[in-house]
Amino acid sequence: MSDDSRPTPSAAPSAARTAAVIPAAGRGVRLGPGAPKALRALGGTPMLIHAVRAMAASRAVSLVVVVAPPEGAAEVRSLLDAHALPERTDFLVVPGGRSRQESVKLGLDALPPGHDIVLVHDAARPLVPVDTVDAVIEAVRDGAPAVVPALPLADTVKQVEPAGTPGEPEPVVATPERALLRAVQTPQGFDRTTLVRAHETVTGEVTDDAGMVEQLGLTVVAVPGHEEAFKVTRPLDLVLAEAVLARRRLNDGF
Numbered sequence: 001m002s003d004d005s006r007p008t009p010s011a012a013p014s015a016a017r018t019a020a021v022i023p024a025a026g027r028g029v030r031l032g033p034g035a036p037k038a039l040r041a042l043g044g045t046p047m048l049i050h051a052v053r054a055m056a057a058s059r060a061v062s063l064v065v066v067v068a069p070p071e072g073a074a075e076v077r078s079l080l081d082a083h084a085l086p087e088r089t090d091f092l093v094v095p096g097g098r099s100r101q102e103s104v105k106l107g108l109d110a111l112p113p114g115h116d117i118v119l120v121h122d123a124a125r126p127l128v129p130v131d132t133v134d135a136v137i138e139a140v141r142d143g144a145p146a147v148v149p150a151l152p153l154a155d156t157v158k159q160v161e162p163a164g165t166p167g168e169p170e171p172v173v174a175t176p177e178r179a180l181l182r183a184v185q186t187p188q189g190f191d192r193t194t195l196v197r198a199h200e201t202v203t204g205e206v207t208d209d210a211g212m213v214e215q216l217g218l219t220v221v222a223v224p225g226h227e228e229a230f231k232v233t234r235p236l237d238l239v240l241a242e243a244v245l246a247r248r249r250l251n252d253g254f
């Protein structure tokens with residue numbers, strides 16, 4: 001995926017250095033029984049390795065912090081040792097927590113000084129293209145404290161009164177205007193100080209890091225996401241991910 005000719009955020013010493021935190025400590029319950037999701041194979045290689053390579057493909061990223069399943073940190077270190085990364089990219093492995101939010105915080109706590117921009121990227125989005133990563137970094141460098149890659153929705157979305165029992169009919173209470181909605185992906189990019197403050201301040205449950213920055217009253221901006229940055233959540237997503245990889249390998253052959 002790396003292409004030396006494309007214009008990317010420079011890695012010049014004077015430019016803000018970028019680190020990526022990859023929360024990878026989830027079980028993958030929705031994917032079904034098996035190893036922790038990040039360690040499951042995609043095209044014969046653990047999903048986590050694809051995600052790490054996707055971050056390292058950006059020449060701006062000089063450090064990747066992997067937040068591993070708590071009992072799997074040693075295994076993740078061996079995996080990273082066994083799979084080549086670009087020479088410019090260092091990595092660290094730390095054990096994760098009980099929630100995604102806690103895992104990201106543990107990754108942030110492990111970040112050494114010297115990285116002013118931080119990406120947070122789900123291990124469960126192994127196929128994000130490098131152009132999307134670079135677009136997020138560029139927008140942070142341009143001054144946005146928080147940036148999300150996002151796509152318009154294909155489905156109409158309804159707000160419901162959630163049923164007490166799964167599968168029971170749920171009353172619909174509203175239909176938000178679809179043109180104003182976006183499906184948000186990762187990597188989400190942040191000015192480091194802002195992200196650290198968000199994780200120190202916001203205690204309620206959130207589903208993404210940018211939402212915490214919103215709670216600080218700061219502006220989050222969206223840049224175009226990519227269809228291939230989808231999250232591997234359920235078994236069908238794994239089928240799609242294998243198909244995308246197979247298509248890439250075919251195209252790389254030409």
Ligand SMILES: Nc1ccn([C@@H]2O[C@H](COP(=O)(O)OP(=O)(O)OP(=O)(O)O)[C@@H](O)[C@H]2O)c(=O)n1
Pocket residue numbers: 022023024025026027028029030031037038067096097098099100101103104121122123124125231232233
């Ligand atoms: N305690 C947790 C929970 C999740 N994650 C990570 O957060 C990302 C997004 O979470 P999700 O896709 O929901 O993964 P899981 O929590 O593993 O999935 P599930 O909810 O189906 O168990 C994943 O890369 C996952 O490994 C994490 O680091 N620590």
Ligand SMILES: C[C@](O)(CO)[C@H](O)COP(=O)(O)O
Pocket residue numbers: 100122183184185186207208209231
């Ligand atoms: C961060 C995220 O990927 C943005 O869409 C998403 O909210 C993660 O949700 P999950 O339930 O932890 O997979």
